[in-house]
Amino acid sequence: MQQVKNTSKDFEVIIIGGGLAGLCNAIHLSKYGKKVVLFEKNTYPRHKVCGEYISNEVLPYLDFLEINPFHFGAVHIEDFQLSTTNNKLISAKLPLGGFGISRFTLDFQLSKKALQNGVTIIQDTVKNSFFKEDVFTVTTKKNEAFTAKIVIGAFGKRSGLDVVLQRNFIQKKSPYLGVKIHVKGEFPEQRVALHNFKGGYCGVSKVEKDAINLCYITNFSSFKKYKNIDDFQEQVVYQNTFLKKIFRNSTPIFRQPLTISQISFESKKQIENHMIMCGDAAGMIHPLCGNGMSMAIQSAQIASKLILNYLEGTILTRTQLEKQYIRQWKKEFGWRLKAGHFIAKLFRNNTIANLMLQVLQKLPFLLPIIIKQTHGKPIKL
Known part of the structure; x- marks a missing residue:
């Protein structure tokens, strides 16, 4: 990947991590002429384990960053479908809507924009x-x-930096495993689906180039009972008939599924050793709620605006900067995280989850209300 040449090692802002939050911060700050270096251990483009659905709430901010995801093949998503472990199904319109785009494409395009803005990427x-x-x-x-x-x-x-910083959450082992593949097959372009199976759930949505993203999370203790991913899918995932149909009637694009382990939903601090944490490093909403990408992008907007005020003297001290970031982050995401953890806890109990779905089938207007609890409003610039 092409990099901006910069012999100096003295910058105004250092960004550690080149995912959505890191890249959006880089673009935002460089847009105002700040000298920014971003460190990313991998090259672009690359796939990541991710649901790849983004709420439309971030579109005004992406437009401000001069990024239009639809120019790169993103698909409009309007409908939501949910099934439980006993294969009961409910559908609803998404209150705000969203779009599907792969991390392979979005991260790459964001990195190109950062380079155009003069960001040094190492x-x-x-x-x-x-x-x-x-x-x-x-x-x-x-x-x-x-x-x-x-x-x-x-x-x-x-x-590894979480370990070096001795962050509290890193001391606890996490029991969750994530698996993702892209496939070719039949699935409505305007829909995002969440299908539950015993011990986990799978998100399904279209991304660019007519690919379907299948991304599921499961408890590792459930997974390790089986020989491999294929065996686990056959014996567990396919107990959900909707997932069985999608997997069986599609053709894999990836040679092998992507996996990630030790996914933690523990609470995190937004400031560590005076570092401003963004995206999943600051707090992670349960994937069941499907809005982590939006939160990562929006956290960059919150951080960048405050950092600019600090560098330009509007915020006078680092203490004020840190306190304002924590306050604004919690105001925007605190309730979402609590709602997400609560919903996920309910869905881990199959009896409660199926009872909830029966209620939602009789009172379908409740589902958009629940969805709103884990989503925000369009970002104000």
Whole structure:
């Protein structure tokens, strides 16, 4: 991947992690002429385990960043479908709507925009971050050191840096495993579906190039009873007849499924050692709610606006910056996270989940109300 050449190792902002939150921060800050370096250990483009559905709430902000996902093949999504483990089904219109686009495409296009804006992107792994006398020094696996006034941690769900920072959630083992594949087959373009099976659930939606994204999460204790992914799918996932039909009547695009383990839904701090955490590094909504990508993008907007105010002197102290970020982050996402954890907890109990669906079938107007609890309103610029 082409990189902006920059011999200096002194920046205004260092961003650790080149996912949605990191790249959106980079584009936003560089749009205002700030000197930004972003570290990402992998090259673009690449696939990630992700539901790849995004709420329309972020479209005004993406437009501000000069990114139109529909120019890159994103598909409009308007309908939602939900099934439980006993194959009961309910459908509803999404209150705000959304779109489907792969991380392969979206991350790549965001990285191209960041480079166009003058962001320095370095393929390397950050090993540590030190804060002394109001300046950060970040060291990398290639034994280089970089300094900046601000460091943004946007390194995703779980990172070696979490261990170095001794973050509380990293001390606890997480029992969840995520699996994702892209397939070719029949599925309505305007729909996102969430199909439950014993011990997990699978999101289904179209992305660009007529591909269907199948991404499921399950409890690792359930998964390890079986020889491999194929065996688990045959014996467990296919007990949901809707999933069985989709998997059986489609052709895999990937040679092998992508997997990720140790997915943690524990609470996280939004500030660690004065680093501003964004995206999944700050807090992760349960994938059952299907809105993590929107939250990552929106967290970048919150962080970037405050950082610009701090660098330009409107926010006078780092303490004020940190307090305002925590307050705004919790105001925007606190209720969503609580609602998401509560909904996920209910769905882990098959009896309660099936009872809930029976209620929703009789009172379908409740489903859009529930969906709204884990989604926001269109971002105000």
